Amino acid sequence: MVLTERKDLALLLESGRLKKIRAWRQSMVIKLLEEGKSAREVSLAISRFNEALAIEVCNYFARRFPWLKKCVFLEFGSGGRGEQVLGSDQDNGLVLPKEKLDEAQLEEVCQRIVLTLDGAGLPLCPGKVMISEEKWRGTLEEWKRKILFWLENPKERGPWQSGLILDFKPLYGEKEKIFQLRTEVLETIRKHPVIWRLLVEEILQFRVPLSFLGNFILEKKGEERGINLKKSILAHLINATRLLSLKYGFVKAHTLERLSFLIQKGHVEEKMGKELQNLWEWAQAKRLRQALEQKGEINFLNPHLLPKEEKKLLKKRLNYLQKFVDLVSMSANYGL
Known part of the structure; x- marks a missing residue:
C-alpha cells in the first residue's frame, strides 16, 4: 500500500469512519476481480491492506499510550502468509517489552485494538487468537517458550492447528528479533524428528x-x-x-x-x-x-x-x- 493510502487510512481511523474502511476494502476487491486478477493477486492485496490497517491502528493507540511503541504486533496464519480473503478474521499476538507494564492499561488497549480492527472489517477470531487474550501476549522469551511448548504438546494447543503459529510475522514494532525467533523455531522443528512427526x-x-x-x-x-x-x-x-x-x-x-x-x-x-x-x-x-x-x-x-x-x-x-x-x-x- 502506497504512503498516500496509508495516510488516508490514518485519517479515517482518527475520525472514527470504520465503515468507510470496510467499504474501501470491498471496492478494491471488486475492482481487482473485474480486472481479471488472479486469486493470489487479490488475496495478497487484501493482506497488504489489512497489514497497513493493523499498523495504523497500532500507531493510533501508540500516540495515546507511548509504551505500545516498545511492543511488536504479530500476525499469524493466512495474514502471515499473505493469503487473506474478505471475511478473514483476526489472528494476532503481542510481544511485550521486558519492563513491567500496567496490567489494567495493557488489557484495555489490547481490547480497544481488536475491537477497532473488528469495526474496520477484520472480524474477531472465534478461537480467540487475539491480543485481547492473555495467552497471546508475552515477552520475546515467553513467546519462544510457549511456541515450542505448543509444538511439543499438541493437546495444549487448543482447537487451532500448529500452522497458525508457524506462519507468523511482525507488522508493527522492532521486527528483527521476531524474524530471528521464527528462524529458531523452524530450525528446532527441522532438528527434532519427534516434533516433525x-x-x-x-x-x-x-x-x-x-x-x-x-x-x-x-x-x-x-x-x-x-x-x-x-x-x-x-x-x-x-x-x-x-x-x-x-x-x-x-x-x-x-x-x-x-x-x-x-x-x-x-x-x-x-x-x-x-x-x-x-x-x-x-x-x-x-x-x-x-x-x-x-x-x-x-x-x-x-x-x-x-x-x-x-x-x-x-x-x-x-x-x-x-x-x-x-x-x-x-x-x-x-x-x-
Whole structure:
C-alpha cells in the first residue's frame, strides 16, 4: 500500500469512519476481480491492506499510550502468509517489552485494538487468537517458550492447528528479533524428528474430502451438505506444503511460493505441483467470490452444483492432494 493510502487510512481511523474502511476494502476487491486478477493477486492485496490497517491502528493507540511503541504486533496464519480473503478474521499476538507494564492499561488497549480492527472489517477470531487474550501476549522469551511448548504438546494447543503459529510475522514494532525467533523455531522443528512427526500426525487427523471410490465426502451444515473449502481442502494443502518446504530449508511463507520451490528442486513432481497450485487458486477464488456475493458461509460449497467438467477437475485435483499428503506422511516415517 502506497504512503498516500496509508495516510488516508490514518485519517479515517482518527475520525472514527470504520465503515468507510470496510467499504474501501470491498471496492478494491471488486475492482481487482473485474480486472481479471488472479486469486493470489487479490488475496495478497487484501493482506497488504489489512497489514497497513493493523499498523495504523497500532500507531493510533501508540500516540495515546507511548509504551505500545516498545511492543511488536504479530500476525499469524493466512495474514502471515499473505493469503487473506474478505471475511478473514483476526489472528494476532503481542510481544511485550521486558519492563513491567500496567496490567489494567495493557488489557484495555489490547481490547480497544481488536475491537477497532473488528469495526474496520477484520472480524474477531472465534478461537480467540487475539491480543485481547492473555495467552497471546508475552515477552520475546515467553513467546519462544510457549511456541515450542505448543509444538511439543499438541493437546495444549487448543482447537487451532500448529500452522497458525508457524506462519507468523511482525507488522508493527522492532521486527528483527521476531524474524530471528521464527528462524529458531523452524530450525528446532527441522532438528527434532519427534516434533516433525507430531505435525504430520496433525494433518492426518482430517481427511481429504474424496473417498477411496472417488466420491465427494460431504459434511452437513444446517440444512445444506457440502465441502469446507478452508478446513477440508486448503488446510491440507497449506499444512502439507509448509512441512515439506520446511524439511528442505525453504522459509518463505506463501503456499504457492513454497510449491514452486518444491517443483523447481524436484521434491514434488511437476504435474502434481501444478495441479496443487491450481487447486489453491480455485479454492481461494471461490472463497473470494462467495465473500463478495455474501452467500452465507464463504468456505462452504456443494460440489454437486458445479458444472460437470469443473466437478471432474476438482476430483482429479483432490486425488493429487491426497497423494501429496501421503508423500508428506511418508517423510515422517523416515525422519528428516
